[in-house]
Amino acid sequence: MPEKSTEDTAAGTSPAAQVPAKFAKAYQAALQGSALPGESDDLDAKALAEAGEFAARASLDRAPGQPSFLLEPVAADGTDRRMRLVVVNDDMPFLVDSTSQIAGAQGLAVHRILHPVVSVERDAKNHLTAVDAGKDGARESVIYMELERGDARARRRLLDALEAALADVRAAVADWKAMRAAMLADSTMRADGEGAELLRWFESGAMTQLGHEWRTRDGKRHDPLGICAAGTSEILSETALEAAFAWFEKGRTAPLLIKSNRLSSVHRRVLLDLVVVPEMKGKTVERLSIHAGLWTSAALSTPPAKVPVLRAQLEALMTKFGFDPGGHAGKALAHALTALPHDLLIAFDAESLEELVLTSMSITDRPRPKLVMIRSPLGRHLFTFVWLPRDEVSTGRRLAIESLLVREAKAGVIGWTMALEDGGAALLRYTLDLRGGGIVPDTEALNAQLEQMVRGWQPEVEGALARRGDPGRAAALAARFAPLFPANYRNLYNPEEAARDILRLRDLDADRPRNVRLAKKSLDGDDRLRLKVYSAAGPLALSDVVPALEHFGFEVLEEIPTELHVHGGGEGDAEATFIHDFSLRLPANVDDTALMPHVETIEGAIAAVLDGKAENDAFNQLVLVTQTDPQAIVWLRAWFRYMRQGGSSYGMDTVVAALRSAPALTAALVDRFRALHDPKAKDAARAEALAAEIQTGFAAIQSIDDDRILRLFHAVIGATLRTNAFAPAAAEALAFKIDSSLVPGLPKPLPWREVWVYSPRVEGIHLRAGPVARGGLRWSDRRDDFRTEILGLMKAQRVKNAVIVPTGAKGGFYPKQLPSPAEDRDAWFAEGTECYRIFIRSLLSITDNIVGGKVVHPKGVVIRDGEDPYFVVAADKGTATFSDVANGLAMERDFWLGDAFASGGSKGYDHKAMGITAKGAWVSVQRHFAEMGIDVQTDTIRVVGCGDMSGDVFGNGMLLSKAIKLCAAFDHRHIFLDPDPDPAKSWKERDRMFKLPRSSWDDYDKTLISKGGGVFARSQKSIPLTPEVQALLGLSVAEIDPAGLISAILRAPADLLWFGGIGTYVKAASQNNAEVGDPANDALRVDAEDLRVRAVGEGANLGVTQAARIAFAAKGGRINTDFIDNSAGVDCSDNEVNIKIALNREMAEGRLSQDDRDALLVRMTDDVAALVLEDNRLQALALSIAEKGGAAAVPSLVRIMETFEASGRLDRKVEGLAANDELLRRSEIGRAHV
Secondary structure, eight states: OOEEEOSSSSSSSSOOGGGGGHHHHHHHHHHHOOTTTTTTOOOOOOHHHHHHHHHHHSSBBTTOOOOOEOOOOOOOOOTOOEEEEEEEEETTTHHHHHHHHHHHTTTTEOOOOOEOEEEEEEEEOOBBEEOOTOOOOOOOOEEEEEEEEEOHHHHHHHHHHHHHHHHHHHHHHHTHHHHHEEEEEEEHHHHHHHHHHHHIIIIIIIEEEEEEEEEETTTOOEEEEEHHHHOSSOOOHHHHHOOOOOOOTTTTOSSSEEEEEOOOOOOOOOOEEEEEEEEEETTTEEEEEEEEEEEEEEHTTTTTGTTTHHHHHHHHHHHTTTTTTSOEEEEEEEEHHSSOOHHHHSSSOOOHHHHHHHHHHHHHOOOOOOOEEOOOOTTTTTEEEEEEEEOOOOOOHHHHHHHHHHHHHHHEEEEEEEEOOOOSEEEEEEEOOTTOOOOOOOOOHHHHHHHHHHSSSHHHHHHHHHHOOHHHHHHHHHHHHGGGHHHHHHHHHHHEEEEHHHHHTTTOEEEOOOOEEEEEESSSSSSOOEEEEHHHHOOOOOOHHHHHHHHHTTTTEEEEEEHHHHOOSSSSSOOEEEEEEEEEOOEEEEEEEEOHGGGHHHHHHHHHTTTTSSSSGGGGGGHHHHHOOOEEEHHHHHHHHHHHTHHHHHHHHHHHHHHOOOOOHHHHHHHHHHHOOOOTTTTTTHHHHHHHHHHHGGGGGOOHHHHHHHHHHHHHHHEEEEEEETTTGTTTOEEEEEEEGGSTTTTSOOOOOEEEEEEESEEEEEEEESEEEEEEEEEOOOTTTTHHHHHHHHHHHHHGGGGSEEEEEEEEEEEEEEOOOOTHHHHHHHHHHHHHHHHHHHHHTSSSSEETTEOOTTTTOOSOOOOOOOOOOOOSHHHHHHHHHHHHHHHHHOOOOOOOSSSSSSSSSOOHHHHHHHHHHHHHHHHHTTTTOOOOTTOOEEEEOOOOSHHHHHHHHHHHHHTEEEEEOOOEEEEEEEEOOHHHHHHHHHHHHHHHHTTTTSSSSSGGGGTTTTEEEETTTEOOHHHHHHHHHHHOOOOEEEHHHHHHHHHHSSSSSOSSSOOOOOEETTOHHHTTTGGGGGTTTTTTGGGSSSSEEETTSSSSSSHHHHHHHHTTBBBBOHHHHHHHHHHHHHHHHHHHHHHHHHTTTTSOHHHHHHHHHTTTTHHHHHHHHHHHHHHHHHHHHHHTTTGGGHHHHHHHHHHHHTTTOEEEEEEEOOOOOHHHHHOOOOOOOO
């Protein structure tokens, strides 16, 4: 085995004592003496000495007939990281070129190479004993190389490759004479004529012979020589061997000249040339003599007239065309044969050679892009000759042509060369391996693509544009866009495709930054469906596009991006525009041929998803599978979202599967919707017939789940009384007015009417308990169940509105594309506000107006109910701002209520500025504690609560008494703990924070917080508890997580629990979290039975469930309800609206100006507040008086409930009221709790 060693230590650190100084100096001198010009420029004396020592160390021991290798990193400063290699071997030909080509094949740059040959003497143990170039010792080759440094794995690969290559060198040199003899024997005994002459020419030095073997039909090798004996890889595969036998059996003459697929490791790293000669037995080929080698450089440049076989081909061509060898044409023919590679020409058949030579002659006279392809004799290789004008040659162009050949031939390139010919042309030659299913492409088509690639692109594109559009604009479009397409695009696509792309690119603008095109376009013979996406809004992220396409049912196989820098019409830098070409596979059950008529529809649907105008979800597959109209899919999606909000348990995939499995029924549902609501297609009789058809179709549905899903869609469509789906407003958002009583499975209480609003940007619901109803609109943070939240609020609103004429209503919307408030709160708020506008506009788009005292229906909306003009709203958050937004939208539409549409605006009563809701709730708190003998305005009470000082109800409420000790509070950001606050100082700080815009608990002056307290972010993993906080909350742990701390605050032993924030935090022990319907706060929620406060003030809605109120009251706690405590807000709004309505006629008829009306409202503020708070006082008083009736009043209350139930005005289950027998049982034991 060769001596191989790698050293991981830097040069100079190995002990020099291992190498005698005389040896090191001798090798140093040898290296210095062998240096060619330039090789020692940066080799100083120290480096040369180290190199000499290194070479000597590699030479110390070497087994006979084996090379010795030594490889180690070189210490260096900076980025020039190198390693050095020494190869010591018996001196023989091919060592340096073989070694350097192996290093290059490993991807390692060679920085220096020195090659002395030294005369050495070794002892019996092969140890170096003398180095003296002047003595007659054994001559050893020493190759010293400095290479780009590689890692351990790269170094191991290099040494292994060198070992194999030098073994081939040794074998080829050792068997050289035997191989020459074999070649001479073949020329004498197995060939004749020009073939024999060619073999003798090879034997005389025209070929560097490297190996020889005999092969029989069974594939066995016999008598291998040279590299055939040294290596294990074959020079000719079994398949090629069979083809060679067949070739000779067809009567072909010897020798057969072909290329091996094996690269030579000796001399030059190119494909081995094989010379195959048959040994015949009669007319049967007995075995094959196979010579492996390389044409010498001299042989490749020998004039054709002196090359056996090639000279005969030259003479045949001269004769065929009648060329005079001394004339211009004859000389041109001889020159063409001289310039072309002899090792290939000599093996080509006459027809292929003629085409190749004549093309070469033509190119010499007129340089231009041209391509010729010739298949090798055994069909294994495809030799492609490509001529280009010299100015067109570049690495990019070479690679582009290579990509073109690989794609069209479905084969890999195993070698290429380039030659600059006389004149203005260059020749690129590629060798492709056809063995893996490769084909010979259409030469004419490839030449057309080559022509387009090199020149004539813009005129070709212009012509294609003229054929496809306005010929008068074709030149301008081609001039603008054609030069922008990069070389890779031109290689892949023809001018026709570029014209199609340009027409789509032309249409991109700020309003339509993306476009799509679907086509059945083959790039590689597969005829797959391809989708092109054009984007002037930057490149598309595959993580966004691929899932979107998969939702349509496509399988994305590949993507080819193209970037163009398109100049706009004005001045300025070019903007990057992208073409994304996706190769797609359709679902197995979709016929692509049947899909083609719907291409425009599908393109529109995909573009809508990519632009964010339609949602990216499983509903989109209906476009492909059932060819459902994209607009109908939006309707189906909107109804599904409504069904989910209404409590349907079926997920999207299940629903889409049901629609897919019943395409006829789905189409009938959509058609019924159109017949009911499309003003242009309204047809009551058709709608009725479709309803009957749908009912019949349900019988064919096998799956019970599918049946329920489809029936629910049918019910929602039937329950829809109005929609803007066919009005212009639908472009922004869809609105459906629904009779809730006709939709099965909705949770109770059932609204009288509800409006569902849907768009990709926002979803919302508005619930009304009756025709004349009022209530606010909430910006909800509950994506999946905001209808549940709004339903609870409507229920509460209905009761709190008992003090006014309108019954309860409530609305809520959920913005679906909010940016993070932590990153950009202004953008977050702006998006939420715009979603609020969309919600309001959509609600108004299906609402009647009053003009001139008459009700006017909205345009483009079919009315399936009666007149319904009373629509009043307010805002739950940011009251004044949001109410102004709503009133502005109402006045833009000339809505009859004007700025009475939304109460609480800047031209009305700002609830936060008035503090009216908090004051109304504080009346209940005052009543609770007054009945316990405590005056909360002067007597200190300890308060815990939910909210922060920037909020309306919490902030105002915690300023209504200066005797308050606010000990603990929380909101969605922070937890505030102040175990023993100073009432006066803490009130002043709370007042400061209330006036501070967007304040949070973190803004609280920490120096005012009592010992042991603090402000903690809810994002912390755990919060330490001081002894003071432990005492405050009744805890014994040293630290706690934020959720646990909030629960402890709710259970704290304080006087008052004040709710001023959103969320349901208290339930009854008999309830589970699912019943509550507020999953966001499941981890925080506590049982009412565990509350340790004396009273609860519900300034905010839904803080406590109805069952929890009963449970808390049952253990002696003081509590009313949210709809009692915070009814002042809606009472105030109703007063405002009624005042404005009463004054609207005065304003309309000019007797009252806007300014005078606004001033009147301001003057009435205190009067309105007094009326509202008096209502709250009387409500609280009435409840106290009713409670005094005790158990004796239960029978009469039971009778009232029975009366309400009989008239449909009460549902005990919804209200959490017990049955009669349970109530009477309680009264018997004196525990009546109603």
